[in-house]
Amino acid sequence: MRALLCILALASLAGQVAAEEWYQERVNAIEDKCDTNPKDGKYNLAEFTCVMIGALDMKKEFDDAGTTIEAEYASAGGGDEVDEDEFIDYVAEDAPEAFQSTMLANLAGVNLDMPETEGLATVAPDVLDADFVIKLSLKLAASPEDFFPGDLKNMKAALMGALDPDAEWITDEVFVFQVLSGSSVMSATAFAPDEASADEAQTSASEKLGDKESATALLGVEVTEDPEIEVARSVPVLQVSTTLPIIIGVVAILLGLSTCFLAKRSGGKRRALWSIDYAGCCSTGCCSGYGLKGWSQGTFLAAIFLLGSAIPIYVQMTAVADRLLCIVEQVKALTEIGGDAAALVEGLGDATALLGTLEQSLPLLGIAAILPAALAAVFMILSAGFAFRTSSTMCCAKLFALITQLFCLLSAVLYIIFGALGVAVTLEVIQPILKLITGICETKIPIMADLAEGAKGALAMAEDVGSSAADLADIQAVVDVLVPTVETFGAACDCLTELMFDLSYLVVPGAVAAIASFYGLYSVHGLCCAAKCCYSPTGAGNPGEGTTLSKTDQAVQDV
Numbered sequence: 001m002r003a004l005l006c007i008l009a010l011a012s013l014a015g016q017v018a019a020e021e022w023y024q025e026r027v028n029a030i031e032d033k034c035d036t037n038p039k040d041g042k043y044n045l046a047e048f049t050c051v052m053i054g055a056l057d058m059k060k061e062f063d064d065a066g067t068t069i070e071a072e073y074a075s076a077g078g079g080d081e082v083d084e085d086e087f088i089d090y091v092a093e094d095a096p097e098a099f100q101s102t103m104l105a106n107l108a109g110v111n112l113d114m115p116e117t118e119g120l121a122t123v124a125p126d127v128l129d130a131d132f133v134i135k136l137s138l139k140l141a142a143s144p145e146d147f148f149p150g151d152l153k154n155m156k157a158a159l160m161g162a163l164d165p166d167a168e169w170i171t172d173e174v175f176v177f178q179v180l181s182g183s184s185v186m187s188a189t190a191f192a193p194d195e196a197s198a199d200e201a202q203t204s205a206s207e208k209l210g211d212k213e214s215a216t217a218l219l220g221v222e223v224t225e226d227p228e229i230e231v232a233r234s235v236p237v238l239q240v241s242t243t244l245p246i247i248i249g250v251v252a253i254l255l256g257l258s259t260c261f262l263a264k265r266s267g268g269k270r271r272a273l274w275s276i277d278y279a280g281c282c283s284t285g286c287c288s289g290y291g292l293k294g295w296s297q298g299t300f301l302a303a304i305f306l307l308g309s310a311i312p313i314y315v316q317m318t319a320v321a322d323r324l325l326c327i328v329e330q331v332k333a334l335t336e337i338g339g340d341a342a343a344l345v346e347g348l349g350d351a352t353a354l355l356g357t358l359e360q361s362l363p364l365l366g367i368a369a370i371l372p373a374a375l376a377a378v379f380m381i382l383s384a385g386f387a388f389r390t391s392s393t394m395c396c397a398k399l400f401a402l403i404t405q406l407f408c409l410l411s412a413v414l415y416i417i418f419g420a421l422g423v424a425v426t427l428e429v430i431q432p433i434l435k436l437i438t439g440i441c442e443t444k445i446p447i448m449a450d451l452a453e454g455a456k457g458a459l460a461m462a463e464d465v466g467s468s469a470a471d472l473a474d475i476q477a478v479v480d481v482l483v484p485t486v487e488t489f490g491a492a493c494d495c496l497t498e499l500m501f502d503l504s505y506l507v508v509p510g511a512v513a514a515i516a517s518f519y520g521l522y523s524v525h526g527l528c529c530a531a532k533c534c535y536s537p538t539g540a541g542n543p544g545e546g547t548t549l550s551k552t553d554q555a556v557q558d559v
Helices: 002-019 024-034 045-055 059-065 069-077 084-094 097-108 125-129 149-163 195-209 212-219 243-274 289-309 311-337 339-346 349-388 395-424 431-464 469-504 507-530 551-558
Strands: 132-139 175-179 185-192 228-233
Touching: 024 045, 024 084, 024 097, 045 059, 045 069, 045 149, 059 097, 069 084, 084 097, 125 431, 132 149, 132 195, 149 175, 149 185, 149 195, 149 212, 175 431, 185 195, 185 431, 195 212, 195 228, 243 289, 243 507, 289 311, 289 349, 289 395, 289 507, 311 349, 311 395, 311 469, 311 507, 349 395, 349 507, 395 469, 395 507, 431 469
Parallel strands: none
Antiparallel strands: 132 185, 132 228, 175 185
């Protein structure tokens, strides 16, 4: 891939350097950068060193080729200072063949030193061990095409130094630096080993990059807006806010007390109607048929409470569904791109057959999450409504109460599972998997983006120098596959990262809905007991109606 993106264009470029005008702007930029002492249109040895090392970053290539700056300076200028024509001839013809194409690409602004695509699923150990991610974003006045490799190298070193002045943990492996063409936005991502390092990096960066003026001074290029600095955990950890569950628990307790008060008041009114004295809680008091209307009112409130408490789980599960749907859509998009991307999806085998089903079903995940609570609430309201009637048997109320208890149990179990899922993604045994996903997304997607930009740059350069139609078609084919592939993988990574955190956020909504479900179970169970379950409750009908008494009521009367 590295060669494919650029060599096709470079093959026809070297023979046309002296005859084309495309390079002149880059040559002028190098003169502005290095022809300074004096500025006379010629390069002395120090200025030639600035060109080769400071601008084109060729030190490694010189060392690998076994040559020196002094030797190449003499070769380019014939022992004298190097003027513009001699410099162009040197780049196009006289430079050692071992690094001529690299120097030409650096001059043209095409990055030949791009990582191979193999091993994209391999992440550096220090990235996997990192607990925090630091992200920088800076808006530059100049376009990326205006920078030479040496400029970018110096800016990268400056940012690394701003984050870790003592160079205790930051290395090339844990630092991703990117300036994409057409955006003028410089972005950088660093993986910090722990919270202390992340806090120190944020403090140091805020001091040295806190505003556009200080950032401009540090980087040596104009920064037009204040830099953005963000610090976040690389993967979710269990950080549960107990405020909402405590509030829900307190509300449940207050509702329980209110229900007891309503049942006690109802019992007093019904005893007065029946002209019966108080003979015990379960016989003629709040837990008897005399207090049934109070339990009916309390159960109605419990239904509203359950339905309201299930709304957070609906919202959070809808967010999870959106992330999963996004991932499914990106996988389907890969099949449409073709090439290696489609082959990757085909490697999933029969699992791809589920994509259509998932795409149709996932939007309903939020509704499915709230459905048990909604059904429990509906049957709870029906049970409360029938219990509020004056009836000597309460058969309908007890039937719906039984159904409600089943749905309340189902809701409680389901919401406990949702909360447990939120805890599970934060467990230490899961962290390496999540860090691998984060590491791939944060370190490899930028590489793929650079490859895509390199492909577009190679295409533009090939068009400028008049490459053959066959060469242009080959590069265009790479661009047509690589650019949408990078965009698709980038979108999938964003959704995967958000999914991890959305799953961890299920803990509190799951706990809230489970508490409300258990309270609903308590309330409807109390209603059922007051209705005497398998017997006709005394005091629920009109005085004198009904002849079947509960065992408790019969025992009281026998006494």
